[in-house]
Amino acid sequence: MAEILVLVDHVDGEVKKVTLELLTLARRLGEPAAVWVGPGYEGAKDKLAEYGAAKVYVAADEELTSYVVAPKAALLAQLVQSASPGAVLVSATGEGKEVAGRLAVKTGSGVLTDVVDVAEGFVGEHSIFGGAIIAHAKVTKGTPIIAVRPNAIAPEAAPAAPAEEQVSVTLSDADKAAKIVERVVQEKGERPDLTEAAIVVSGGRGVGSAENFKIIEDLADALGGAVGASRAATDAGWYPHQFQVGQTGKTVSPQLYIAVGISGAIQHRAGMQTSKTIVAINKDPEAPIFELVDYGVVGDLFQVAPQLTEEIKKRK
Amino acid sequence: MNIVVLVKQVPDTESPRKLKSEDSTLDRAAADGVINELDEYAIEEALRIKEAHGGEVTVLTMGPDKATDSIRKALAMGADKAVHLVDDALAGSDALQTSYAIQQVLGRTGFDLVVLGSESTDARTGLLAAMLAERLGVPQLSLANKVEINGTSITVQRQTDYGYDKVEATLPAVVSVVEKINEPRYPSFKGIMAAKKKPVETLGIADAGIDAGQVGLANAATAVVDFAEAPPRSKGEIVTDEGDGGIKIAEFLASKKFV
Numbered sequence: 001m002a003e004i005l006v007l008v009d010h011v012d013g014e015v016k017k018v019t020l021e022l023l024t025l026a027r028r029l030g031e032p033a034a035v036w037v038g039p040g041y042e043g044a045k046d047k048l049a050e051y052g053a054a055k056v057y058v059a060a061d062e063e064l065t066s067y068v069v070a071p072k073a074a075l076l077a078q079l080v081q082s083a084s085p086g087a088v089l090v091s092a093t094g095e096g097k098e099v100a101g102r103l104a105v106k107t108g109s110g111v112l113t114d115v116v117d118v119a120e121g122f123v124g125e126h127s128i129f130g131g132a133i134i135a136h137a138k139v140t141k142g143t144p145i146i147a148v149r150p151n152a153i154a155p156e157a158a159p160a161a162p163a164e165e166q167v168s169v170t171l172s173d174a175d176k177a178a179k180i181v182e183r184v185v186q187e188k189g190e191r192p193d194l195t196e197a198a199i200v201v202s203g204g205r206g207v208g209s210a211e212n213f214k215i216i217e218d219l220a221d222a223l224g225g226a227v228g229a230s231r232a233a234t235d236a237g238w239y240p241h242q243f244q245v246g247q248t249g250k251t252v253s254p255q256l257y258i259a260v261g262i263s264g265a266i267q268h269r270a271g272m273q274t275s276k277t278i279v280a281i282n283k284d285p286e287a288p289i290f291e292l293v294d295y296g297v298v299g300d301l302f303q304v305a306p307q308l309t310e311e312i313k314k315r316k
Numbered sequence: 317m318n319i320v321v322l323v324k325q326v327p328d329t330e331s332p333r334k335l336k337s338e339d340s341t342l343d344r345a346a347a348d349g350v351i352n353e354l355d356e357y358a359i360e361e362a363l364r365i366k367e368a369h370g371g372e373v374t375v376l377t378m379g380p381d382k383a384t385d386s387i388r389k390a391l392a393m394g395a396d397k398a399v400h401l402v403d404d405a406l407a408g409s410d411a412l413q414t415s416y417a418i419q420q421v422l423g424r425t426g427f428d429l430v431v432l433g434s435e436s437t438d439a440r441t442g443l444l445a446a447m448l449a450e451r452l453g454v455p456q457l458s459l460a461n462k463v464e465i466n467g468t469s470i471t472v473q474r475q476t477d478y479g480y481d482k483v484e485a486t487l488p489a490v491v492s493v494v495e496k497i498n499e500p501r502y503p504s505f506k507g508i509m510a511a512k513k514k515p516v517e518t519l520g521i522a523d524a525g526i527d528a529g530q531v532g533l534a535n536a537a538t539a540v541v542d543f544a545e546a547p548p549r550s551k552g553e554i555v556t557d558e559g560d561g562g563i564k565i566a567e568f569l570a571s572k573k574f575v
Contacts, residue, residue: 068455068456068457068481069456070449073446094442094475094476095459097443097446098443101411101441101442101445101446101447102447102456104411104443104447104537105412105415105447105450108412108537109412110410110412110538111411112538113441113443123541128440130329131546133334133335133545133546134546135335135340135541136540136542137538137540137541138541139537139538140537142537174450174453174454177449177453177485177486177489178483178484178485178489179483179484180474180482181483183479183481183482184480184482185478186478186479195477223569223574234496241461241495241496242477247437247440248437248495255574256572256574266329266330270329278549279565281561285556292549292552294549294552294568295552295565295568296555297554297557297562297564297565298554298555298556299557300557303557303561304557304562304565305562306562307560307561307562308562308563308565309562310562311563311565312569312575315566315570315575
């Protein structure tokens with residue numbers, strides 16, 4: 001069975017959930033081979049084994065994480081050469097897609113981006129145009145490179161004892177052209193990452209001010225979820241832009257999405273339409289968000305949302 | 317400084333976006349074409365860099381005839397001239413092929429800086445900046461929310477999930493920008509009038525030295541197998557708040573095991 005390379009997403013040695021999803025998917029497609037880049041593997045190896053990595057390629061050289069994206073693509077290109085994998089899976093995050101792009105050029109391969117599932121023959125399923133159309137696509141040249149949307153696949157543990165192989169790659173000058181001189185971690189508290197969170201609570205125009213976003217944060221915290229915002233809210237400066245859910249922001253696909261004071265314009269729907277369960281609170285009964293919901297309350301968010309937060313706390 | 321800004325015309329998100337049944341490519345006739353929103357930030361950033369450091373801003377668009385509308389808008393915002401790569405042979409090209417075609421045109425125009433939006437609102441692949449940097453062998457300064465240039469040094473803040481990375485490089489470079497890096501200007505009346513007289517060079521693939529065997533739907537490295545409209549979501553329950561709306565949602569969430 002051919003190896004399926006999975007580029008591990010990690011922040012300082014902590015494996016991101018999307019990697020466990022990719023390993024789960026890779027098990028269906030072939031023999032999962034995780035590719036670890038950078039320091040910190042020792043602290044993460046148990047996690048990769050738990051989710052069924054049959055092999056781990058470890059490229060521990062810190063230099064590989066000192067430049068933007070290119071070294072990861074160089075390493076993967078080398079592994080594509082030496083291991084002839086059936087496919088390469090990366091997360092469909094900004095960086096994951098960029099690795100895919102460079103790898104595609106290096107190997108002359110096609111890329112599928114933002115895939116929500118992969119069937120036999122490496123046929124990828126895409127949800128496009130804001131979820132309006134489901135399309136299936138495949139790679140016709142080279143080694144399929146597939147960027148998978150976080151939260152699209154349910155991660156399942158399948159303990160394995162991976163073989164470890166230390167690997168290294170010689171970087172070209174071009175690979176070292178964009179040097180990361182500083183990593184700035186902005187305070188996000190204890191909340192999960194927006195794109196990885198199982199529960200997302202988002203606020204929109206109806207929230208009315210930056211101060212009022214506390215209502216959204218309180219509800220998200222009661223549920224252990226992430227906070228998102230519509231474009232109207234980020235444009236108004238009520239919440240930082242990196243939390244914007246929508247066509248020009250993040251695409252999320254959580255188990256539960258709660259839209260508070262969001263009308264549900266197409267621009268927003270494009271970023272959340274594939275959420276499994278959708279709940280909305282809005283004072284306008286005609287708001288298009290109600291076309292998507294599993295449960296909706298027409299009412300004043302300043303009454304309904306705090307009451308919901310209190311009720312959740314009571315039930316804990 | 318020779319700044320090339322990549323501009324794509326995309327179907328308006330507000331109009332019906334469809335794929336054509338015969339070849340699964342975008343039905344450009346079904347929707348109004350508009351400038352890709354994130355490209356407006358790229359144009360603005362290019363103009364600001366020119367205003368601070370001098371030089372010239374060239375708009376580069378690959379797309380059908382009607383993409384001229386988007387080119388004119390970019391010129392009206394203040395770009396100096398444009399190159400329009402238009403050829404039937406390019407139709408249906410995927411990201412890998414598009415990056416090749418644009419690389420060829422950039423070989424003609426030359427560049428110190430290529431600026432583009434981080435993704436388009438139609439295909440949303442977010443691949444082009446990385447592919448171009450790889451092909452051109454120049455620094456990839458992508459997902460930038462801040463750009464600073466000092467002589468031939470360039471520093472950007474690269475947006476990440478945890479905050480940002482500060483990235484340094486030397487020109488020439490490819491920069492992709494995210495939303496909110498700036499506030500794109502509206503074209504002034506004067507700008508709109510001036511745009512009509514600005515030069516737009518139209519190139520076919522032969523003019524740009526593009527190999528016909530490497531572009532177009534038939535030669536793409538990816539293929540759409542099939543597509544269908546997504547099944548509509550089943551209609552949910554909608555209630556009007558009568559003082560217990562929050563409790564009712566909590567009950568719903570409990571029934572779904574979220575609380």
